[in-house]
Amino acid sequence: MSVTTTDHLDTATTEAIPPPRRSRTTPVVLGVVGLILAVLPFLDATIPGVFTGPMSSPGTLQILAVGLVFAGVAMSYDLLLGYTGLLSLGHALYFALGLYGTNLLMRVFGLSYVPAFALAVVIALAVAVVLGSVALRVRGVAFAMVTLAFAEAFHVLVEADPLSVSGGEEGLPLASAQVPDLLSGVINTRWVYWLALAFAALTFVVCRLAVSSRAGRVWQAIRENEDRVELLGLIPFQFKLLSFGLSAGLAASGGAVYLLLVRGATPFSASAVFTLNLIVMVVLGGLGRLWGAALGGLVFGYLQLRLPGLARSGVFEPLPAWLEGPLTEPLFILGVLFVVLVMFAPGGLASLPERLGLRRDKA
Amino acid sequence: MTFQTFALLLVTGLGLSGVYFLIASGLSLIFGLMDVLNLAHGLFFTAGSYATWWVMSSLEVVGPLGLRFAIAVVAGGGLGLAMGYVVERVFVRRFYGDHVTQILITLGLSLAGVALVGGWFTYDPRTFPLPEAFGNVVMVAGARIPVTRLLTLGLSLVLLVALLAFLRRTRHGLVIRAGVENRSMVQAMGIDVQKSFTLVFAIGGMLAAIGGVLGAVFFAGVTPEFGLNILIFAFIVVVIGGLGSVEGTALASVLVGLTQQFVNYLAGAGIGDLTVVALLAGTLLIRPQGLLGEAVR
Numbered sequence: 048m049s050v051t052t053t054d055h056l057d058t059a060t061t062e063a064i065p066p067p068r069r070s071r072t073t074p075v076v077l078g079v080v081g082l083i084l085a086v087l088p089f090l091d092a093t094i095p096g097v098f099t100g101p102m103s104s105p106g107t108l109q110i111l112a113v114g115l116v117f118a119g120v121a122m123s124y125d126l127l128l129g130y131t132g133l134l135s136l137g138h139a140l141y142f143a144l145g146l147y148g149t150n151l152l153m154r155v156f157g158l159s160y161v162p163a164f165a166l167a168v169v170i171a172l173a174v175a176v177v178l179g180s181v182a183l184r185v186r187g188v189a190f191a192m193v194t195l196a197f198a199e200a201f202h203v204l205v206e207a208d209p210l211s212v213s214g215g216e217e218g219l220p221l222a223s224a225q226v227p228d229l230l231s232g233v234i235n236t237r238w239v240y241w242l243a244l245a246f247a248a249l250t251f252v253v254c255r256l257a258v259s260s261r262a263g264r265v266w267q268a269i270r271e272n273e274d275r276v277e278l279l280g281l282i283p284f285q286f287k288l289l290s291f292g293l294s295a296g297l298a299a300s301g302g303a304v305y306l307l308l309v310r311g312a313t314p315f316s317a318s319a320v321f322t323l324n325l326i327v328m329v330v331l332g333g334l335g336r337l338w339g340a341a342l343g344g345l346v347f348g349y350l351q352l353r354l355p356g357l358a359r360s361g362v363f364e365p366l367p368a369w370l371e372g373p374l375t376e377p378l379f380i381l382g383v384l385f386v387v388l389v390m391f392a393p394g395g396l397a398s399l400p401e402r403l404g405l406r407r408d409k410a
Numbered sequence: 411m412t413f414q415t416f417a418l419l420l421v422t423g424l425g426l427s428g429v430y431f432l433i434a435s436g437l438s439l440i441f442g443l444m445d446v447l448n449l450a451h452g453l454f455f456t457a458g459s460y461a462t463w464w465v466m467s468s469l470e471v472v473g474p475l476g477l478r479f480a481i482a483v484v485a486g487g488g489l490g491l492a493m494g495y496v497v498e499r500v501f502v503r504r505f506y507g508d509h510v511t512q513i514l515i516t517l518g519l520s521l522a523g524v525a526l527v528g529g530w531f532t533y534d535p536r537t538f539p540l541p542e543a544f545g546n547v548v549m550v551a552g553a554r555i556p557v558t559r560l561l562t563l564g565l566s567l568v569l570l571v572a573l574l575a576f577l578r579r580t581r582h583g584l585v586i587r588a589g590v591e592n593r594s595m596v597q598a599m600g601i602d603v604q605k606s607f608t609l610v611f612a613i614g615g616m617l618a619a620i621g622g623v624l625g626a627v628f629f630a631g632v633t634p635e636f637g638l639n640i641l642i643f644a645f646i647v648v649v650i651g652g653l654g655s656v657e658g659t660a661l662a663s664v665l666v667g668l669t670q671q672f673v674n675y676l677a678g679a680g681i682g683d684l685t686v687v688a689l690l691a692g693t694l695l696i697r698p699q700g701l702l703g704e705a706v707r
Contacts, residue, residue, distance in 0.1 A: 134510065181691055185698055187509070188447045189653075192645045193694060199642050200687035207680020319642055320635075323449075323517055330514055373529030382522025389514045390504070 077251070077338060084244055087111065088237035099356065105236035109308065112236075112243035114348030116305045119243075119250035121328040121344035122337050123297035128326070129335035130258050131290040132270030134191045136322050137198030140178075141295035143317035144171040145302025147205060147213060150312045153222035155212065160226045164303040171299030172292055179291040183284055186273070195319060202317040218313035221306060230307055239307050246304045247341065250297050254337050257293060266290050324378075327385050333397025342396055351377045411676075417553030419671050425559040425628055427667030428566025432621030433640060434647040434659045435573060436494075436614020442590040442654020443603075443610050445509060446502060450516040451644070452637030453523040454493055454615040458486035458622025459632040460527060466538035475541035479627075483565075486623040487616045494615020498608050506607075520638060527634040537631045544627065562624045569617060570660055576613075577656065586610060590654045591704075643670075646686055650693045652703020661701055665689070 090102040098107045120142055127133045148167030152158045158166065182193040208215040223231055229238050257263050265286045268276045276283050306312060315321060324347065332343025354377040366374065373379040388395055392402060411419075433455050440448050465482040472478050501519065505511045544561070547554040577583035585606050588596045597603050625640065626632045643666065651662030666686050674682030693700065 134513065181695065185694060188441065188445070188513075189649060189694070189698070191447065191513070192649050193690065195642060196646055196649075196687045196690045200684050203680050203683040203687075207678075207683075209678050209680055320521075320638065323521055326514065326517060327521065369530065373526045376525035376529040378521050379525035379529055382518050382520075382525060386501070386515055386518035386522065389511060389518060390501075393511065 073338065081244075081248055084111070084115075085241070088240060098353075103237070105233045108236045108240040110349060110352045111345075112240040112308050113305075113352060114345040115240075115243040115247040116301050116308065116344075117328055117348040118341040118344030119247040119304075120298050120301040121325060121332065121340040121347075122247075122250050122254050123294040123301065124325045125329050125335065125337060125340035126254055126257065126266075126290055126294040126297075128329060129340065130263065130270060131266040131287060132273075133287060133290065134187075135182075135194040135291070136191045136319060137178075137182075137194030137196075138294070138298055138325055139317050139319065139321035140194075140198035140201050141171045141175060141298040142302040142305070142321065143198075143201060143205070143312070144174060144295075145299030146306050146312045146316050147219065147302075148299070149303040149306050150219050150222060151212060153225035154219070158225065160230065160307075163225065164300070167303055168296055168299045171302075172296045175292045175295030176288065179288050179295075183287050183291065195322075198317065198322065199319060202314060202319070205312075205317055206314040213314075214312075216314060218311050221310040221312075223310075226307065239304075243304055243308065246300060250301070251337060251341060253293075253297065258337070262286055262289055327381055329395075331381070331385055331388060331395055333395030334393075336395075336397045339395055339397030346396070347381065350381060354380065414553045415675075417550065417555065418559075419675055420668070421550070421555050421559045421563065423668040423671030424664065425562035425667075426671060427663040428562045429621050429625045429628055429640070430644060430647050430667055431566055431570060431660055431663035432624065433618045434644040434651070434663060435570075435656055436610075436617045437644055438648045438651065438654060438656065438659045439586070439590070439610050440614050441648065443586060443593070444502075444506065444607050446512050446516075447509070448497075448502075448516050448611075448614070449513060449641070450497055450519040450523065451614065451618055452639075452641035453520055454490040454618035454637070455622040455625065455640060456523065456527055456632075456634060456637035457489050457493055458619030459626035459636060460531065460536075460622075461486040461489050461619070462623045462626040463536050463538045463632045466540065467536075475539060476543065479541055479544075483620060483623050486619045490615040490617070490619020490622070491612045492615075493619070494612040495608060497615070498611035502611070503604075503607070524634050524638060531634070533634055535631045535633045538626075540627065558627050558630075562628050565620070565624060569620065573613075573617070573656060582606065582609060643686070646690045648700075650690055650700055652700025654704070655700070655702040658700055658702030 087102050088108060093101045098104075098110070100106050102108075120138075124135075124138050127135050127138070145164075145167050148170050149160070149163045152163035152166055153160065156163075178194075178197050182190055182197065185193060205213040206216055213219055229235055230242065258266070265276060265281060265283075269283050269286060273283050276286075302316065305316070328343040328347040329340045330343070331346060332341065333339025355375065364371070392398060394401070433451060436454075437448060437451050440446050440451075462479075462482040465478055465485055466475070469478055469481065472481060497516070497519065501515050502512055505515065540558075544558050546557050548557060548560065549555075550560075577587055585596060585601055585603070586609070589603055589606055593603060621640075622637065625636065629636075647662045647666050648659060650666065651658030651660070666689070669689060670682040670686055672682070673685045674680070677685075
């Protein structure tokens with residue numbers, strides 16, 4: 048095999064996508080963060096300015112739970128963009144399949160929440176395999192456009208609603224009767240919160256195992272140089288499809304959890320803008336680092352839900368009108384922050400400790 | 411289907427094709443020349459449509475609405491030209507060769523831009539007065555056709571001809587066409603391709619903004635998300651037509667615009683949009699490089 052004699056020294060990676068690293072402190076830090084998040088519903092403490100109510104109030108838990116679902120879905124997207132180097136502009140499709148799928152299976156077929164959840168994820172996986180096989184025929188920008196078009200087709204479908212099942216532009220309210228009592232009602236927000244936390248934690252574990260598995264290493268090799276992977280006798284297509292399918296399944300699970308949080312499915316979840324938001328989360332946090340993506344998701348969820356409240360409370364009143372209007376738009380602040388980070392700190396929030404010289408493990 | 415309906419759908423579909431062409435041609439050239447997927451392109455469109463809204467409803471110094479519309483076309487186009495220039499010089503130029511970063515930056519600009527417009531003018535659809543003549547219908551071969559449809563179609567045809575003439579008859583056009591074909595060869599000849607990059611971005615921005623002016627008239631109103639929505643169809647047009655080919659983009663615009671109009675009418679709203687996506691999938695399976703695109707480089 049003459050192929051194996053080619054140089055293996057070319058391990059140059061781009062600054063935006065650092066190689067995977069195993070720090071000894073990371074698991075401990077994450078375990079502590081997970082534990083704190085798990086006991087939050089029992090804390091009556093208030094953090095003035097950050098949250099309006101005490102930590103245990105349904106409003107605060109709701110914001111955090113949305114952030115956790117976004118964190119999980121962002122991690123699933125990081126598998127694609129950060130680890131495999133696939134720029135999909137249609138990830139919203141799989142999130143929406145989980146969201147609409149679970150709800151429709153409950154409404155139309157009378158399934159209860161758990162089987163509906165499982166079946167919706169299976170459907171999303173099947174769709175991902177079929178559409179992924181078509182989209183992965185092309186690379187790079189063409190792949191981005193094809194995935195975008197498929198997702199947009201679903202968006203159009205649920206919005207136009209030709210079969211009168213998806214509720215059109217109004218969306219589809221949650222089939223409450225099929226949901227276990229423990230997971231419905233404002234009183235039980237803490238249980239939905241724990242469900243969201245479990246989803247985020249499980250997603251993290253699954254992604255972590257996946258990226259350190261053999262397939263995961265091939266993903267990262269594909270990200271760095273797809274031709275070389277092919278030259279080594281591996282078929283990139285299969286590995287890319289695996290990455291695509293896994294991330295779709297995880298996104299669909301996120302959709303099913305999100306359904307309980309927002310108590311309904313709206314076409315926005317299937318829109319291109321939702322995918323763009325996912326990209327913002329992942330890049331904001333740090334591409335190619337799972338905890339970075341999770342952090343990005345949490346920050347995004349928090350800012351999106353809290354900024355309108357801040358605006359209503361009149362913080363921006365003294366500003367001139369031309370500035371006040373845009374500042375009340377979460378996406379304006381996030382978009383500007385995003386552009387600044389991409390231009391000046393490509394590693395996202397996760398790279399800031401290094402940039403500020405707080406961590407010296409940049410080997 | 412009566413002849414009247416057929417003719418109306420045909421002209422409306424072609425008008426829509428014109429709007430698609432204006433936004434897609436810039437995208438296609440930018441991608442063909444620089445390999446940049448410009449997600450901020452929808453922003454140029456939105457800028458054009460809001461410029462139109464502002465000129466038509468607020469520029470009361472100019473009395474006649476027809477004259478105001480002419481100003482809107484010039485102002486919108488100029489705004490798009492300036493924005494294209496700024497986006498290339500300030501944001502895209504620093505990252506040539508780094509496709510993902512370019513996509514991410516234009517994506518961030520796009521999201522922030524929509525939110526900025528939304529923050530300034532709210533997300534409510536805005537309508538504006540149009541010259542009286544725009545509300546008329548004209549008889550074409552026995553069918554009654556609204557003037558706005560003909561206007562969109564006519565103006566985009568003029569711009570198509572102008573763009574082709576620019577690309578084929580001028581020195582700048584020659585450099586751009588050569589650059590699409592083989593960028594490094596052009597550079598090796600000692601020609602500054604960077605200038606062409608800026609030029610193509612500015613021209614693309616201008617065309618998309620005029621697309622926005624026409625789109626505002628065509629859809630009788632403007633919203634902040636409008637540009638982003640139409641950008642998705644522009645992407646489809648670009649891929650079907652073949653990246654980098656203006657002729658292919660023109661052909662694909664007509665194909666997509668007509669398919670969408672006719673199928674939406676015959677099979678129900680939304681089905682036409684789905685058919686367009688199916689067209690895209692079919693194109694990729696049979697001819698991945700697009701209708702008039704070069705085979706994989």
